[in-house]
Amino acid sequence: MSETQLAVRQFVLETLRALNRGKNNELAAVDDSCNLVESGLVDSLGFLELVAAVETKFAVKFDFSAADPAEFTTLGGFVAHALPSPH
Amino acid sequence: MPSAPALNLVEGFLRSLHRYPQRPALEIEDRIFHYADLAHEASRIQQTILNCGHGGNGAPFVGLLAHRSITAYAGILGILAAGRGYLPLHPRFPAERTRTMLAASGANVLIVGEECRESLPALLQEIQPPLTVLMPETSGLKDSAERFAIHRFIFSDRFQPPASALSWRGISSDSWAYLMFTSGSTGIPKGVPITHGNAVAYVNSSCGNFNAEDRFSQFYDLTFDASIGDLFIAWQCGACVVCIPEHSVMAPAKIIREKRLTRWESVPSAIAFMQKLRLLKPALFPDLRISVFGAEALTVSAVEAWREVAPHSEIINEYGPTETTNAVLRYRWDEKSSPALCHNGYVPLGKPLSGQDICLVDENLNAVGEGELGEICIGGSQVSPGYWNDPERTRKQFLSLPGFGSRIWYRTGDLALRDSHGWFHYKGRRDEQVKIRGYRVELQEIEGVLRKISGCEQVVSMAWSAANGSPEAIAAFLPSQARDKEDDLLEGCRKHLPEYMVPRRFYYLDPMPLNANGKIDRKKLADFLKEKPRE
Numbered sequence: 001m002s003e004t005q006l007a008v009r010q011f012v013l014e015t016l017r018a019l020n021r022g023k024n025n026e027l028a029a030v031d032d033s034c035n036l037v038e039s040g041l042v043d044s045l046g047f048l049e050l051v052a053a054v055e056t057k058f059a060v061k062f063d064f065s066a067a068d069p070a071e072f073t074t075l076g077g078f079v080a081h082a083l084p085s086p087h
Numbered sequence: 088m089p090s091a092p093a094l095n096l097v098e099g100f101l102r103s104l105h106r107y108p109q110r111p112a113l114e115i116e117d118r119i120f121h122y123a124d125l126a127h128e129a130s131r132i133q134q135t136i137l138n139c140g141h142g143g144n145g146a147p148f149v150g151l152l153a154h155r156s157i158t159a160y161a162g163i164l165g166i167l168a169a170g171r172g173y174l175p176l177h178p179r180f181p182a183e184r185t186r187t188m189l190a191a192s193g194a195n196v197l198i199v200g201e202e203c204r205e206s207l208p209a210l211l212q213e214i215q216p217p218l219t220v221l222m223p224e225t226s227g228l229k230d231s232a233e234r235f236a237i238h239r240f241i242f243s244d245r246f247q248p249p250a251s252a253l254s255w256r257g258i259s260s261d262s263w264a265y266l267m268f269t270s271g272s273t274g275i276p277k278g279v280p281i282t283h284g285n286a287v288a289y290v291n292s293s294c295g296n297f298n299a300e301d302r303f304s305q306f307y308d309l310t311f312d313a314s315i316g317d318l319f320i321a322w323q324c325g326a327c328v329v330c331i332p333e334h335s336v337m338a339p340a341k342i343i344r345e346k347r348l349t350r351w352e353s354v355p356s357a358i359a360f361m362q363k364l365r366l367l368k369p370a371l372f373p374d375l376r377i378s379v380f381g382a383e384a385l386t387v388s389a390v391e392a393w394r395e396v397a398p399h400s401e402i403i404n405e406y407g408p409t410e411t412t413n414a415v416l417r418y419r420w421d422e423k424s425s426p427a428l429c430h431n432g433y434v435p436l437g438k439p440l441s442g443q444d445i446c447l448v449d450e451n452l453n454a455v456g457e458g459e460l461g462e463i464c465i466g467g468s469q470v471s472p473g474y475w476n477d478p479e480r481t482r483k484q485f486l487s488l489p490g491f492g493s494r495i496w497y498r499t500g501d502l503a504l505r506d507s508h509g510w511f512h513y514k515g516r517r518d519e520q521v522k523i524r525g526y527r528v529e530l531q532e533i534e535g536v537l538r539k540i541s542g543c544e545q546v547v548s549m550a551w552s553a554a555n556g557s558p559e560a561i562a563a564f565l566p567s568q569a570r571d572k573e574d575d576l577l578e579g580c581r582k583h584l585p586e587y588m589v590p591r592r593f594y595y596l597d598p599m600p601l602n603a604n605g606k607i608d609r610k611k612l613a614d615f616l617k618e619k620p621r622e
Binding site: 021035037038040043044045047048051062063064065067068069070072073 | 179332333334335336337338339341342360363364365366368524559560573574577578586587591
């Protein structure tokens with residue numbers, strides 16, 4: 001995992017914490033295999049917001065075109081798809 | 088060749104079972120259930136309902152807490168075949184809301200999918216009337232006997248064997264098929280019961296274009312009435328229902344392509360989500376031949392984007408509230424004639440389905456003429472008999488119109504006009520109901536919760552759109568004294584409201600803008616939201 005991806009991972013966890021204020025979800029239990037959508041940590045809109053926020057903050061670009069949603073909606077899969085923007 | 092009209096929802100499935108027992112009826116990820124397999128599972132559930140002590144003289148509805156699983160789909164068929172209506176419940180809805188629905192329905196039997204076992208304890212702990220809980224895929228629950236002593240559990244090993252053949256009995260066109268709840272302005276969700284007669288009227292008028300080779304998407308949650316189209320049109324035509332897994336609902340491009348779906352149905356915002364994730368490419372879905380969009384306004388730009396990715400697909404816009412069984416208006420996009428018919432970039436709602444009528448009325452309920460704005464009233468065989476156990480609200484919304492005798496019409500609150508070609512065009516609401524990603528939301532319901540938690544009288548909730556498209560979420564406005572309570576507000580909202588109704592943004596204003604009548608000026612707040620950069 002690159003330094004950027006480590007930072008993205010940390011940012012995603014912080015964002016999830018903020019998004020889930022007032023919920024009883026146990027964020028400490030979130031590991032790379034946790035599916036962010038199926039666990040209810042984000043809904044479809046929240047996932048899009050996460051993509052936009054990470055792309056803006058880290059100058060990365062997500063490319064999910066060939067990816068399996070079962071994989072890229074996990075914490076580990078999401079971070080792995082955060083690749084440096086070509087521009 | 089179009090099939091003969093089905094008598095009820097079960098009979099439509101049974102016809103396909105007899106014709107195609109070994110054809111796929113359902114796919115859930117890599118599991119394929121042929122018609123015979125699905126009938127076997129449904130029959131186990133049917134027989135267990137009939138023999139659990141509540142079968143003969145039970146409540147009209149059976150609760151179904153199951154999500155995109157074999158229990159969800161076989162549960163629906165099993166409940167219907169047992170002569171009962173199904174009450175779909177969502178594992179993500181707050182337990183309190185689900186308990187309200189269960190209590191309002193009078194259900195005394197609850198079917199629970201294995202995938203929902205974790206949400207079961209929170210749901211059961213405060214339910215007083217004893218339930219019989221049927222768990223067709225579960226062999227036991229830890230401490231269930233002690234923790235939930237008032238309830239009776241029937242686990243998989245105690246299920247009745249299936250009957251030699253799935254059959255139905257005692258279902259008439261007036262028998263209940265399902266009960267679905269929509270947001271209610273008083274804070275209590277409204278129960279909309281739909282009969283088999285209502286449901287088959289819709290399904291029968293929708294089957295003409297499909298056959299046993301078709302592969303239908305199952306996109307909608309079962310708590311969303313559009314799901315009946317996914318399921319029962321497919322099963323009446325001998326087609327296969329392909330379940331879209333939870334993780335793919337917002338990004339279904341891969342599954343549409345790889346599962347070679349031929350019919351797609353979703354809210355139009357599904358197109359926008361896939362666009363935002365950059366998942367759409369020209370001719371990505373060559374197998375799609377029918378795409379149906381509903382529950383939200385369909386824009387010309389969304390149609391154009393979809394035509395590019397699904398070049399062989401007909402595109403259909405459908406309109407209709409839950410109270411009139413999914414859809415009563417249908418419009419088929421025509422490349423040549425449609426662009427000139429659209430108003431302000433929106434696709435027409437269409438013309439009424441067979442057996443349904445639309446009357447546009449003014450505020451005195453008098454019919455308006457061509458080209459005039461009026462409220463949509465719907466009459467016909469798809470109109471529900473009225474809200475469940477709510478005669479007062481039923482009288483308000485299901486009424487007769489001057490000049491139409493005693494015929495009952497459902498008053499939608501939606502505004503429309505009819506053009507010179509007879510097409511209806513959507514023109515907004517006459518009240519404060521909004522749609523969030525296709526779900527109906529009464530803003531007063533959210534405001535009631537915010538008012539209670541904050542202790543503030545001046546609270547406003549509004550639909551909020553990130554990019555001037557369809558509303559995607561809720562924003563809330565409160566006086567600044569509530570600023571310190573934001574965590575409590577969120578927690579309280581999540582306890583009472585489904586996630587799509589929980590505000591995404593809170594704004595604290597002092598003073599709140601008021602209009603000339605001294606009421607909060609919603610227009611100014613809407614302008615504020617438009618100008619507010621996305622945070």
